[in-house]
Amino acid sequence: MAGKTKKGDLKENRGGKRTGSGRKSLLANMGCTPGDMIKTAQVIAKNEGKTIDEVLLDIAYHGDTTQQQLAAIKIFKEYTIAKVSEKKIEVTEKQAPKIYLPVQKPDPAKVIPIGGKHGKKTA
Numbered sequence: 001m002a003g004k005t006k007k008g009d010l011k012e013n014r015g016g017k018r019t020g021s022g023r024k025s026l027l028a029n030m031g032c033t034p035g036d037m038i039k040t041a042q043v044i045a046k047n048e049g050k051t052i053d054e055v056l057l058d059i060a061y062h063g064d065t066t067q068q069q070l071a072a073i074k075i076f077k078e079y080t081i082a083k084v085s086e087k088k089i090e091v092t093e094k095q096a097p098k099i100y101l102p103v104q105k106p107d108p109a110k111v112i113p114i115g116g117k118h119g120k121k122t123a
Helices: 026-030 034-048 052-062 066-080
Strands: none
Touching (some): 052 066
16 A cells, blocks of 8 residues: 555644645744744844843833833743742541552572472482
8 A cells, every 4th residue: 555654654643744744833824933033032132232131121120100110020020930839738647558569579599498398318
């Protein structure tokens, strides 16, 4: 069957094996993938002489209105400080382990007497 492909050959269920085939993502069609956004920000930062962080902090410190300052502070805090999530868990009952180790058998060299299995002495 020359026309059929194996299931393992296809990377995803839409489109084919060729590079670039298949449906494009919505972000790629609009041109706002994270890589594109970073490149654009770098070009504008080079032209303006300020990075996005500098512009955002400039608005936070020297914004026209308090609302602009608060919005800039909120954005800065939201994306730069990690959120702490803690839970207090109390153990109410002790549970046995789910998996047990196998039973260890005694060493056969120590169990069998030196004279042999039946205790007969050899000459």
